[in-house]
Amino acid sequence: MALQRIEADYIIETANNPHKAAEVMAGEQSSGTFAKVPGETPELKARAAARVESVEVISEADLPSLPGAAGYDSAPIKRARVTLSWPIDNIGPSLPNLVATVAGNLFELRDFSGLRLLDMRLPEAFASAYPGPRFGVAGTRELTGVTQGPLIGSIVKPSVGFSPEETADLVQTLCEADIDFIKDDELQADGPTCPFNDRVRAVMATINRHADRTGKKVMFAFNLTGDLDQMRRRHDVVVEHGGTCVMASLNSVGLVGMIELGRHNALPIHAHRNGWGYLTRHPMLGWSYVAWQKLWRLAGADHMHVNGLQSKFSENDDSVIASAKTCLTPMFDAKSCIAMPVFSSAQTALQAPATYAGLGSADLMVAAGGGIMAHPDGPAAGVSSLRRAYEASIAGISLEEAARDHPALARSLMGQAA
Structure with missing residues (x-):
């Protein structure tokens, strides 16, 4: 079955609960913000919100990898593999907007002391929208x-x-x-x-x-x-x-x-x-x-x-x-x-x-x-x-x-x- 949603895999490092941290990522990169706002109805979220597809804790770290993260005074630092997905209707088959979606503000979130994009899978609509290698x-x-x-x-x-x-x-x-x-x-x-x-x-x-x-x-x-x-x-x-x-x-x-x-x-x-x-x-x-x-x-x-x-x-x-x-x-x-x-x-x-x-x-x-x-x-x-x-x-x-x-x-x- 052809892929209907954009999917991206990450490795994250956080002192927060990795499942909650993944939800923060999904909200930041789709319909959510740091506070609940009027208009973000359950119907809108069902239609446009990013979805956490999987979270797998893989290891712990002794120290945060990157500066500027929150919550590291006492909490253990966990690393996890996370997969998020988005409905393609959020952006259409647009490579510039794809980058903003899968690799945008999430790198700056204080919830993370490490975040890396590992892979992504795209719906066939992208193949129709771009030439790919001609030779x-x-x-x-x-x-x-x-x-x-x-x-x-x-x-x-x-x-x-x-x-x-x-x-x-x-x-x-x-x-x-x-x-x-x-x-x-x-x-x-x-x-x-x-x-x-x-x-x-x-x-x-x-x-x-x-x-x-x-x-x-x-x-x-x-x-x-x-x-x-x-x-x-x-x-x-x-x-x-x-x-x-x-x-x-x-x-x-x-x-x-x-x-x-x-x-x-x-x-x-x-x-x-x-x-x-x-x-x-x-x-x-x-x-x-x-x-x-x-x-x-x-x-x-x-x-x-x-x-x-x-x-x-x-x-x-x-x-x-x-x-x-x-x-x-x-x-x-x-x-x-x-x-x-x-x-x-x-x-x-x-x-x-x-x-x-x-x-x-x-x-x-x-x-x-x-x-x-x-x-x-x-x-x-x-x-x-x-x-x-x-x-x-x-x-x-x-x-x-x-x-x-x-x-x-x-x-x-x-x-x-x-």
């Missing part, structure tokens, strides 16, 4: 010509400072290295030293020449992050010059910006999550990626960054794999909204076995900077070592065995072990 895994594979295995990609480094011509020179090097995908760094935008339009012209001239000569058209994700009209114009410039991908920084353009880009786009959207840490790093505050990424997939993201295993960031490997798996998990019966997970941050051949084993799928993209450019035998060897590492992992062959007849992989493993 996803299948469309990305078609545009790149990579029909199986991971897409091997890299990032333009240095992050900023290159001119359009210097960027195009690096792109030429990576094209000759047999790369599948290249992206702007999220810090590269439309500055005077590397204007967006000039960068597109220079880079696509290089990519198009390479495609004419070899038959392989490398996908380049141009960072068009900006105001709404700027993003539309920049998208159209990429299309005009034969580009096959654009990139947006999700936390910078916001949900409405991504929705409008998703409705305008004729190219895959590479969604970068920079800034994600401030929404999630504390385990008792903010969002789980499992919940958060659903917004962006529905808005139109085709590729979603998920961090990488053994990376430079604080996220643990289990969380990275869980994030990647959820990008490949259908959201609705009528529209799957599948997005390709992008593994990045200090990725090399060494992470290939655990990445493939954890995800259980080759529908992924690896964005490796130093793992390719810093290979002792050059970028072509870096690309080759990564590709061979994933081929071996998919075939169930150890990296050590695969490296015996693959010098580039052997040299990569030696460098990582040093």
Whole structure:
């Protein structure tokens, strides 16, 4: 049976009775307020109030996780899993208003010293209201010509400072290295030293020449992050010059910006999550990626960054794999909204076995900077070592065995072990 109500799962921490605290959440995020008011009749509450679907106490805490909460002088601090639901008629199938409903003022309530949104489930009406990924895994594979295995990609480094011509020179090097995908760094935008339009012209001239000569058209994700009209114009410039991908920084353009880009786009959207840490790093505050990424997939993201295993960031490997798996998990019966997970941050051949084993799928993209450019035998060897590492992992062959007849992989493993 199709879901008729919006549902959201949380973990809460409170010194109050967890069942009463959940009722406070439900009231704050629907028809209630701190005092009974005229007009909130039983009939209205039956029609519009949020409902507490379940409360499960899971543990106790010695100290409150966050400041500013009430009632912690003597009461025990309990943690619980809570599920709330809302009638969709409260807001209709609106992503911006969904965020206000499931992740609004409740984070500020004094009843809680911890509150985190874990997951949410949405009625099919949301699938009809938003485009979802227009390309996803299948469309990305078609545009790149990579029909199986991971897409091997890299990032333009240095992050900023290159001119359009210097960027195009690096792109030429990576094209000759047999790369599948290249992206702007999220810090590269439309500055005077590397204007967006000039960068597109220079880079696509290089990519198009390479495609004419070899038959392989490398996908380049141009960072068009900006105001709404700027993003539309920049998208159209990429299309005009034969580009096959654009990139947006999700936390910078916001949900409405991504929705409008998703409705305008004729190219895959590479969604970068920079800034994600401030929404999630504390385990008792903010969002789980499992919940958060659903917004962006529905808005139109085709590729979603998920961090990488053994990376430079604080996220643990289990969380990275869980994030990647959820990008490949259908959201609705009528529209799957599948997005390709992008593994990045200090990725090399060494992470290939655990990445493939954890995800259980080759529908992924690896964005490796130093793992390719810093290979002792050059970028072509870096690309080759990564590709061979994933081929071996998919075939169930150890990296050590695969490296015996693959010098580039052997040299990569030696460098990582040093």
